[in-house]
Amino acid sequence: MNKYAAVSLVALVVLIAGAAGTAGAAYNASNGTTTCNVVGTNYKCNSWSNEQYPVIDxxxxxxxxxxxxxxxxxDPHVxxxxxxxxxxxxxxxxxxxxSVDLGNGYALEVREIDIDGExxxxxxxxxxxxxxxxxxSIDTDENxxxxxxxxxxxxxxxxxVMKVHVKQLFVGTEISIVQIDGIWLIDYANSRTLNIGDKFGEFTLEQTLSGVDESNLRGLVFKNVSVADDVSVADFSASPYPEKGLVKFTDKSTVSPASWYWNFWRSITMKNK
Known part of the structure; x- marks a missing residue:
């Protein structure tokens, strides 16, 4: 093998190793462990446009x-x-x-509007x-x-558990009206605590993560309990020796596979058992 062929093989090995790393990460995310991160989400009310609340998918x-x-x-209670x-x-x-029916048994009722309209x-x-x-009170936007x-x-x-924004009050001789242009509410009465080991569908909670910054808030790490622990994940490392025209491969696959299939180039295919 000449040095050009060796260099080409080394480059190919790098590409294969990179692809294997990406596939391993995808496997861990979808079939092994999945990290669900908290993200900041905007309130729909325009008066709260500079505020966010945490959401986790x-x-x-x-x-x-x-x-x-x-x-x-x-740093919410993730x-x-x-x-x-x-x-x-x-x-x-x-x-x-x-009153306004908010859903899930919750309602917001207007009990009284004062005669001054404030x-x-x-x-x-x-x-x-x-x-x-x-x-x-409607004397300031904050209030x-x-x-x-x-x-x-x-x-x-x-x-x-809830935020309400009062836009305006109208007081007349026969009728008074309040305009409410922002409502946010969570179903706190039916909230749930997830502890380590608890299941959420097919997933089991393994770890809670602390927040780092505004783009990386707290999170939960789950493992897919439907995936067997003895499933082998292919992986290897490569050590090229260009001066000898050789590449040394070290198998790093999990669960001791019984056979391997190597495909390095268009016409170079090897099987090991």
């Missing part, structure tokens, strides 16, 4: 990790998860005594039972948002 099912008012979204009930920027015009009394209910209420934070949600306190 668990195999096509989005969940909201519980977080408090004081938490950075990079294994304590709730479904998102609503994230809306639609405008609802309501009179005192009227404050509105709102109440959150679940299954017809009182959860929280507040008199919301126009009602953030509902509850204690003892999966053992955590000050957990943000």
């Amino acid at each position: 668990l195999f096509g099912e989005e969940r909201v990790p519980l977080f408090s008012e004081d938490d950075d979204i990079r 294994n304590k998860l709730a479904s998102l009930v609503i994230n809306s920027n639609e405008t609802n015009a309501l009179k005192p005594g009227e 404050n509105v009394w709102l109440e959150l209910t679940r299954g017809g039972q009182h959860v929280a209420n507040k008199t919301v 126009q948002t009602w953030t509902v934070a509850l204690d003892n949600v999966r053992g955590e306190n000050n957990v943000v």
Whole structure:
């Protein structure tokens, strides 16, 4: 073998090794372990355009990790998860005594609008039972948002479960109306805690990850329990010796395979048993 052939073979080995590494990573992600990362997601309400909340996609099912008012979204309670009930920027015009059905048994009711048109009394209910209420003022944009934070949600306190934005109040001689143009709510009452070893579909939770920065938040590492541990994964290392026109291959495949199939070039194919 001349030096040009040796160089070509070395280049080919590098390409094969690179492809093998990519395939191994894909195998680990899809059939071995899968890492689900938390990402920051925008609220739909325009008044909260500079804010985000954490979301984690668990195999096509989005969940909201519980977080408090004081938490950075990079550090939510990643294994304590709730479904998102609503994230809306639609405008609802309501009179005192009227309510919005938010879904999953939750409702937002307008209890009262004061005669000065500066404050509105709102109440959150679940299954017809009182959860929280507040008199919301419209004197500043900050005060126009009602953030509902509850204690003892999966053992955590000050957990943000709902945000409501009051746009305007109209007070007339016969009728008063409040316009609400932003509602965000999670199903905190049916939230779930995932512990190490717990199953989510065909996957088992193996590890929780700490957040690093805004683009790499916290995460959960799962293993696919439907994949056998004794499945062999092909891998090898190559050490070229150009001066001798040789390449030394070292098998690094898992589970001690019984045979190998090597295909280096168009006409060079070898089998080993």
